[in-house]
Amino acid sequence: MNEAAGIVSARDGYIARMADRTLAADLVSWPAVMITGPRAVGKTTTAAKHAEAALRLDRPEDASIVRDDPDAAITVGPFPLLLDEWQHTPEVLGAVKRAVDADQRPGRYIVTGSARNDLIAGAWPGTGRFLDIRMWPLTGRELFGDASQPSLFDRWDSPDRFEVPADPPDVLGYLRLALSGGFPGALRAADDQQRERWMRSFVDVTTTHDLEEFSAGRGRPRSPIRFRRYLQSYALHTAGVVPDSALIEAADLDRKTALGYHDILDAQRLVVDVPAWRSNRLRRLTSTPKRYVCDSGVGAWLAQIDFDAARRDPDARGRLFDTYVAAQLRAEAESAKVPVHLHHLRSQRGEHEIDVIAEFGFRVAAFEIKSASAPSAKDARHLIWLRDSLPPDQFAGGVILHTGRHRRWIDRDIEAVPIAALWGQRRASASA
Structure with missing residues (x-):
């Protein structure tokens, strides 16, 4: 596989997303759907593919209609009606609440915009009325495979749940993919220099404009410089099992300030804390979460890791691959029909550690992520330990995801x- 192929295709038209299938199904059965995710991840583009009409609330003319009479503005249709960038006219959410309470017909509203409702839950009118779809940066399946196929976890019991492409990348190809990340704007960049400029702009907007939006009405102004420093501390620790104190110390902040910044980054979906997995059968497991920046490309840029640095530094390369692959599994879990909860596992003394635990129903699948191309039985020792520690019907399988060419x-x-x-393989029906 030419690892640049999907990046080039990102310039041409719409790339089908795994969220498309979820959104289409939700609109059949639910009156209002909200799409959340990091800035610039493609929420509006995907929502518009499923909408018959749109109110772009960052446009003064559309916003003024809603401010004048929000209830009347959203009843005109046609439906599904996209209400984009809701945070510019928050009163629109109350109008959707009233419309949904009065009429439960499905497929009426798609709402996109800021995720800051997580910080104003006490006044949030969407509770029980919106289905939430989380979108993440573009995955390898969306760029190179077929996004319309069921989630990995929905086809887990199929013998072809994994399908190796005819020409997979080598370790340096994977490294380039991880450094590029999955934000559409970064993938459209013509070269590394342009991608670096996009990353810088994205982080600048996130740590200034977005910080101001999330901080509005929440006491004293927050410092963009300190906020950025805290985000960088996450990037330096991405794929690490570290306590709050380590992030706080790295950012040189007091605890209250740092935890406030954490809440904002979490609401922005820029950082992901993967909880530790617990089991009554296994004792002495750590409860510390595993920390991730949501996108390996942004994380690498924040940590000032380029191709040469990652090629020479095995620790940086391992963190980068872990962050990249965890993002693929996160999107698979989000698009699954069966509820999937992602965790990590680490014993308190560190003798056992598993990168990703996927819990679906009673069953548990375990993933190790390796930059090596030919993993051995030694690399599987933690998976073997977990398999032998759990009932046979609970252990759904262990997988070492590696940079080689063969499945075995x-x-x-x-x-x-x-x-x-x-x-997997790109199907003829997959959108480019």
């Missing part, structure tokens, strides 16, 4: 699988 079994219920098998 390493031990009973444990296999080595190329990372590219997460996106």
